[in-house]
Amino acid sequence: MKRWSRKTRVLVFGTGAGGINCYRQNSGRYNIVGFLDNDKQKQGKRLFGTKIFAPAELPHLRYDKILIASDYYLEIHEQLVSSLNIDDNIISIFHAGAAIPWFKRIKQTFLFALYDRLCKKRDVLSDAIFPFIFGKASGIKRMNLAWLDTCEAYRVHRFREPMQGSVQPPRVLGVHTPPKRLLIPEVSLYRFNKATVYSTSRSVQLPDGLLVMERVTTTATPTADYCAGPVIYHGEHLALVRPSESAEHIPKGIIINGVNELNYYHWVAETLTQLQFIRELPQPFSNYPLLISERSQKIPAIRFMLDGLTKGHDIVFLKSMTAYDVDDLLMISAAVNLVPNYRGPVVGCAENSFARPESIHFLRQTITHLTSSHSLRKMPTRILLARKDYLRKYNQRELITLLEPYGFQPVYMDDLDIADQISVIANAELIMGPTGAAWTNLIFASPGTRALCWMPMEFGETACFSNIADINGVEMDYILYPAGTSNSRALYFHDYTLDLKPIHEWVASKTSNPV
Template structure:
């Protein structure tokens, strides 16, 4: 399979936006010894780069391209556009090409003529990926060109409502949505691609929060000051969570699962919070709505190679900690149950604004 750089294609450069430099200190982590060396190495570019130089975010209009899988873009002659690869495996890239060829043979390729903005990527079914890595592309594009259609993942239930509410709350765009599933293939006469905004796990531009404060300002805050976010009945749960919940409730925490809350309800809850404790996962994306200085304590298995929430917290000026726990079974999956000791949580809750880094 041929992979081509977007700069080598017939295209119209729409805009190049400067992304400011920034600095982030390494996270404060309790139990770093639970992190396997290869997992720490995977997180090292995010955690230990320190000074991130200024960069560029580019908006480019392409012509006559295919989109399939989770946002993979192929040229008319079936070459894969490098900038559309976002954590896709080589096997997924090959599958994308195969789907295009099959759809052509079956004559099921949908042709889209309105100028469209690509808002898809690997992991697009995740709330955090949408709010931090995809929606901000619309914010940038809206400032530089007229748009007719948004190419978005096909979603259902509450997340589908959250997607549309987030567009309505943060933009003036009256959207025509082109929803796509992972197996779908569409051919776009004009497709706008945004690259350089994020590189998942390695880099996150401050521009991803360019309209976050405006969104928060439009929603009244709740009175709750301390929140615990559970993942009960889903993957990556805490084995002794009931005991931790009892302890946290004694400390004045409201325990909840934001999965079925509307976007406005989530913003309302997090806006005035002073301390957030939660199991590492999509719901913790809501820390982006917290005020500067809010304490965030992220609970995670030692082998989970994630820097996403560290970047959010750092760029939003939050007081961020991680407590890493031991897995309850011999496994390499970070979606397995793990343990968090109550004393460790109590210790981090009692700390002042300064702590020890990894």
């Protein structure tokens, strides 16, 4: 007789859109015994008939697993493990891109087809579809879209001319992969009057109904998706925007931002490199305050770098998803950029990203100088960029055991301050690890360093890290593995099992006998 097995008892941390999606997708699979939320106003109430608890109540609750369903999973994970002593092995991250039922995928595909038609052109058909989909109560507007690089009328200064350059696709082991030539775009200063901005979007809303948005000019990928903040969908000439009902007022400022204020790569490579050019502002604009996301203050390494790069400038910190009406707004176009997302499968073309070498060197020199006075402890020369088990799990423990005889030490970058992060990368002779934001620190690697990265083959020629390696003279190899999904968000969380044989062979070829 088959023994009855009860469903896993799960607590969902988060009661926003993530928590709602998590419940809807997992209520049949798990026994959702409760929700968790740090918002005191929600604690004690119910969602889907299930009670919302305060995290402090965890010792008194019966459960088997915690699913974090929030964009702030890093902070929540830290809270659970460090402050509440929850076992890391029972914590997982929920992402909406996984396990979506087939009927919801069909519905989403149909909806995006309608959005695409709305953003193609204004005509009788699209004018009829628009109120049918959204209605007046939604507040969503269809705005004319102009790409920042085409807005000559708003450009007031050019910091750098376009330049012939290249991008280095990932060098897969055993495959000859030369760099690809491309035109690195100019870096310019744009000025807008009576503009509305958000900390999370490289877009500007103007009073005449025009939306100006930045794109990656080196790529022709048709499914490149720049939606963030209030922008819910865009075509080439029109966009669907959810304007805020209210906005905070700022007299003047320079927006320094990106499309992802939770990701270390986007912060360092794309946002902080904009600060290279505030030193070259034309005199009339030199006293403008910098408008920067307050999230920068919650990431210690970013806060340290930002403090050093912005000395002498006033800063106005922007709240996430809050609209700001700025009377006199300045915006600096990106010197380093990457297509942030895709509609549908990832399109991993090398040209989907570019980096101006002088901006990478600017960060390297400036940040290294800022940490030069810090007392640094001795660092290992062979390192594995290790990952906490709650995110994109793989057979890491088996790999650590394999690498130990060769003198490799696992390093968790999140646990190090910025001085030690720089030191451990600068001192390393051999670096390996899965693709992810930790590889951003190759900006600080020494020329001649050898590196091995493994990446889902579904990412194709995604070149943001291999290009940084090439600029800094790092010999970086890649191993590709099948992730089984091409959804860009799912790839970020998707668990996998890594074939350790090619890694063992790479290590053996780069080292002498095990130490």
